[in-house]
Amino acid sequence: MNGILICGELKKDRITSVSKELITTGKRLASVIDRPLDFLLIGENLGNAAAEAASLEVDRVLKAEDPKYSEFHPERLANIITAVCRKREPSIIILGQTDLGRDIAPRLAAKLGGGVCLDCVDFSYDGEKKELILTKPVYGGFALAQWAISLHLPRVVTMRPRSAEPAEHIPSHTGTIEPISIEVDESQIRSQLIETSSAEKKGINLEDAKVIVAGGGGIGGKEGFELIQELADVLSAAVGTTRVPSDENWMPKSLEIGQTGHMVSPGLYIAVGVSGAPQHMAGCTSSDIIVAINKDPQAPIFGMADYGIVGDYRDTLPILIEKLKASKE
Amino acid sequence: MNIIVCVKQIQDPEIPLSKFKLDAEGQHVVPPEGIPPVINPYDEQAVELAVRIKEKHEGKITVLTIGDDSASPVVKHALAMGADEGIILKDPVFEDSDSFGTAYILCRAIQKTGKFDLVLCGRQAADWDEGLVGTILAEYLGSPLITLVESADFSGDRWRVKRVILDGYQIFDVPSPAVLTVSHELGPPRLPSGWGIITASKKEISFWDAQKIEADPSKMGSGASRKKLVRLFLPSRKRKGEKIEGEDPEETANRLVEKLKEAGVL
Numbered sequence: 001m002n003g004i005l006i007c008g009e010l011k012k013d014r015i016t017s018v019s020k021e022l023i024t025t026g027k028r029l030a031s032v033i034d035r036p037l038d039f040l041l042i043g044e045n046l047g048n049a050a051a052e053a054a055s056l057e058v059d060r061v062l063k064a065e066d067p068k069y070s071e072f073h074p075e076r077l078a079n080i081i082t083a084v085c086r087k088r089e090p091s092i093i094i095l096g097q098t099d100l101g102r103d104i105a106p107r108l109a110a111k112l113g114g115g116v117c118l119d120c121v122d123f124s125y126d127g128e129k130k131e132l133i134l135t136k137p138v139y140g141g142f143a144l145a146q147w148a149i150s151l152h153l154p155r156v157v158t159m160r161p162r163s164a165e166p167a168e169h170i171p172s173h174t175g176t177i178e179p180i181s182i183e184v185d186e187s188q189i190r191s192q193l194i195e196t197s198s199a200e201k202k203g204i205n206l207e208d209a210k211v212i213v214a215g216g217g218g219i220g221g222k223e224g225f226e227l228i229q230e231l232a233d234v235l236s237a238a239v240g241t242t243r244v245p246s247d248e249n250w251m252p253k254s255l256e257i258g259q260t261g262h263m264v265s266p267g268l269y270i271a272v273g274v275s276g277a278p279q280h281m282a283g284c285t286s287s288d289i290i291v292a293i294n295k296d297p298q299a300p301i302f303g304m305a306d307y308g309i310v311g312d313y314r315d316t317l318p319i320l321i322e323k324l325k326a327s328k329e
Numbered sequence: 330m331n332i333i334v335c336v337k338q339i340q341d342p343e344i345p346l347s348k349f350k351l352d353a354e355g356q357h358v359v360p361p362e363g364i365p366p367v368i369n370p371y372d373e374q375a376v377e378l379a380v381r382i383k384e385k386h387e388g389k390i391t392v393l394t395i396g397d398d399s400a401s402p403v404v405k406h407a408l409a410m411g412a413d414e415g416i417i418l419k420d421p422v423f424e425d426s427d428s429f430g431t432a433y434i435l436c437r438a439i440q441k442t443g444k445f446d447l448v449l450c451g452r453q454a455a456d457w458d459e460g461l462v463g464t465i466l467a468e469y470l471g472s473p474l475i476t477l478v479e480s481a482d483f484s485g486d487r488w489r490v491k492r493v494i495l496d497g498y499q500i501f502d503v504p505s506p507a508v509l510t511v512s513h514e515l516g517p518p519r520l521p522s523g524w525g526i527i528t529a530s531k532k533e534i535s536f537w538d539a540q541k542i543e544a545d546p547s548k549m550g551s552g553a554s555r556k557k558l559v560r561l562f563l564p565s566r567k568r569k570g571e572k573i574e575g576e577d578p579e580e581t582a583n584r585l586v587e588k589l590k591e592a593g594v595l
Contacts, residue, residue, distance in 0.1 A: 072499070075473065099494045103476045106428075106461045110468035115555035116428075118460055133559060138457050139358065140342055142349045145457070146559040153555070190473040191503045194489075198497040211594070235595075243513070253514070254496045259458065260513065262495065268594035278342060279455070289594050290568060291585065300345055306569040307588055315578055323582045327595070 003036040004029055005090035006058070007081060009100055010041070013048040017207065018096040020166030023056050025123070025159055026094055027167065029132075030059075032125045033151075038062055038090065039175070042080055044070045054175040056167040061177045062088075072099065075191045076184060078107040083182050085112055085154060092132070093156045097263070101158040114154035117147050121163040132157075140259060140278030141285050161207060162265040162286060199254045206255070206262045209238035211270070214257055214284070217244030218273025218294060219313070225251055227317045228272060234324045240264065242280045258283040272313045276301030293317070330388030330483070331445045332379045334412065335435050335466070336372040338396055338403040341365070342455035355560035358456075368403045371451025373410075375511040377518035378481060379449055380411035386483055388446070389413045393438055395423050395431060401534055408529035409521030416442075420538040422546050427556060430549035432465035437542040439470065447488070448508045452477055460510075467508035475501050479514040 006026045008019040023039065030037040039058040041049055044067045053061045064080060081104065085093060093108060095101030097119045109116035121144075122135040131148045134157060138145045149155050206212065213232040215225055225239070232239045240257040241250075257264055259282035269287035273294060274280065281304055284290065292305035295312045302308040309316055341364050350359040360366070368376075379390045390412040394400050397419050404415035418438050426434060439445060448470065450463035467474035475481075479498065481490045483505070490501045493514050521529070539546065547553060573588065575581035589595045 072494070074476070102460060103464075106464035107468065107474070109461075110429075110432075110465045116461060117556060119458065134556075136458075137564075138561070139340075139349065140455060140458065141564070142346060143351060143358070143561050143563055145561050147556045148559050149556045191475060191501045194500040194502055196494075196497070196499045198494070247516075253493075260452070268589065278346075285564070289589070289592050291589070302572070303346060303570055304568055306571065306592075307585060308570070308572045309581055309585060310572065310574075311578065311581070316582070319578045320582045320585065323579075323586050324595075327586050327590070 002089045002091045003038055004092045004094065005085065005088065006037070006039045007093065007095045007100070007104075008039050008041045008049070008053060009096065009098060010043055010049055013045060015041070015049050015053050016096075017166050018098055018161045019053070020056060021161065021164045022094050022096055022159060023053070023058055023167035024164040027057050029092065029094075029123065029125070032127075035091070036060065038088070040064070040081065040084060042069045042077060050177045054177050055169050055173065057170055057173055058175045061175055063177060063179045064182050065179065071193060072196060073189075073191075073193050074100075074103045074107070076189050078104045078111070079184050079188060080182050081108055082111045083184060084180070089154070091151050091154060093154065095156070095158045097158040097160045105156045105158045109156040112154045112156070114156055115149045116156040117149065118158045119160050120157055121160050123157075137282060141282035142278060161263045199252060204236070204238040206238050206240055206257065206264050209264065209266050211235045211237035211268045212240050212257070212264055212266045212284070212287075213237045213270045213272065214240040214242065214274060215245060215251070215272050216242040216274030216280070218275070218296075219245060219250070220273070222250040224273070224313070227313065231270070231317055231321050234321050234328075235268075237270075242274055242277065271301055271305065272317065274301050275299050276304050330382070330386050330447070331443070332382060332388055332390045333439050333442065333445050333448045334372070334375050334379045334390060334392050334407065335448070335450045335462070336376065336392055336394045336403060336407055337369045337451075337454050338366045338394065338400045339369045339454055339456040341367045342370065351561050351563065355562055356558065358561070366403070368406050369451050369454045369456075371453060371455065371511060371513065373406075373451075373518045374513060374515045375449040375451050376407045376410050376412060378478070378509075378511050378515055380519065382447070382481065382483065383411065391416065391442055393418060393435060395419075395426070395434055404534050405529050406521065408532050409525040410519055411525060415532065415534040417534055417536050418542070419536045422539050422550050425551035425554070426549045427554040428459055428461035429465055429555055430553050432462050432469055433548045434542070434544055435462070435466050436469040437544045438537060441537070441542045446505045448472065448506070450508070450510050452510045452512045463508060463510035470508060472506050472508045473503045474508045474510075475503060476510045477512040478509040479512060481509055
């Protein structure tokens with residue numbers, strides 16, 4: 001049985017917070033199966049990111065640098081990672097459940113003839129049976145499933161963001177950095193990337209927010225989100241939405257929280273005009289405290305919240321904003 | 330143009346939490362009484378995309394599902410939306426296949442249908458939330474794949490595809506035949522028209538077994554499964570579910586602020 005390979009991700013010239021969480025998970029796994037932990041970086045100008053990763057309890061940082069590799073091209077990246085895996089034969093490959101991971105992990109598993117489990121939140125190891133037990137939410141988060149996978153074949157796992165604490169710098173530790181060169185047959189790349197468009201982020205990153213105020217279909221239109229923003233400002237919170245406001249174009253799609261959007265875990269999640277559809281709740285279920293404000297007393301969200309206020313947000317929020325302002329002074 | 334759409338029948342994902350039950354062994358979800366299964370919503374959107382493409386370019390849409398006679402309503406629904414032919418892949422050896430087995434069965438069936446230009450799947454099934462079959466199917470078919478598709482159009486002999494990423498989108502150009510997994514950003518699927526329902530009701534659904542698609546039994550069913558379910562359980566985290574009430578909105582707001590302070594989240 002060989003080592004563990006983490007597929008790291010970059011944000012500018014640093015590794016992402018999710019990548020640091022993967023190192024925490026990978027380290028824990030590496031110690032139970034007693035195998036080395038490798039961290040793969042693909043892109044260009046990887047110096048800072050590689051040094052950062054090497055200071056975080058990984059044994060080796062594998063650095064594949066090429067200007068071509070910096071674009072998010074899933075087909076090419078899958079072929080690069082497959083080539084690395086064929087050479088190094090890791091027994092477990094870990095990615096984040098991110099744009100990259102959810103696309104590439106199943107491709108890797110199919111190409112490598114292995115097994116795969118996406119969107120895991122926890123794992124344990126059965127040393128006797130040599131099985132990895134992976135826990136993942138199913139049925140939109142209504143239930144959790146535990147899957148056993150044996151480690152006889154390469155296994156590809158994606159971890160949900162926020163399922164572990166980000167790894168921290170250990171002063172005494174320095175992993176080695178190993179530049180690697182990968183031959184990718186460009187004639188095998190059939191999809192051509194024409195354009196990538198990412199919205200410029202304004203305000204606080206949803207994933208990093210300590211407090212989130214989310215508006216749902218009950219907000220009724222673009223204008224209502226001004227009140228949501230006002231409440232968010234008082235709390236230094238980020239604003240999120242459910243599917244309806246983004247489908248109706250009241251708010252940008254990039255703010256959508258849910259199983260298919262951002263996965264968040266703030267200390268406080270205030271859901272306003274949110275009914276509590278499973279696919280939305282899947283994205284915020286690991287919040288510490290959930291508050292629901294909804295005028296429909298039957299809304300399912302009240303069963304999934306810690307505190308609920310039945311009332312129209314147009315009446316409730318202005319008063320709440322005043323009280324919060326007063327309590328801060 | 331030949332378009333294949335793979336669909337799955339699932340338990341209605343919109344049921345309230347109170348109707349969601351597990352069996353005592355923690356191995357199965359108990360089907361909620363009186364609520365019929367539905368077409369996986371993402372697969373319904375895959376059917377919608379197929380019909381949009383057909384409206385523009387003409388062609389034939391074939392719907393595939395794995396199941397038994399009880400899967401007929403889901404196939405009929407797709408036919409009523411505008412698909413032309415429905416096939417149910419039915420054989421005891423197909424049962425309990427994992428994503429790899431499922432993709433293998435679909436791959437064999439698609440190859441049996443003959444030449445195809447496009448294969449569409451939903452991005453994931455809203456029951457097990459795996460999001461694997463479409464991708465593995467593309468690998469087995471040896472076709473290029475674009476996941477999380479919002480829209481697609483055909484020109485020349487290539488597909489121009491818009492896919493969703495967390496903070497935006499990407500545009501890809503892929504040669505035909507391609508596999509696309511469809512995301513909800515495509516927009517709501519059409520309701521079947523009266524005429525569509527009548528047409529669908531007259532159509533015969535074909536049933537294909539393992540022999541018909543020349544499938545190797547060692548590659549499907551529970552025996553070929555690459556992971557096994559240990560148990561299903563409900564999340565232990567219980568929310569307080571406390572309603573905050575007061576004499577007037579002022580008092581209610583004050584009480585909430587107090588509670589949040591006590592919880593240490595302000």
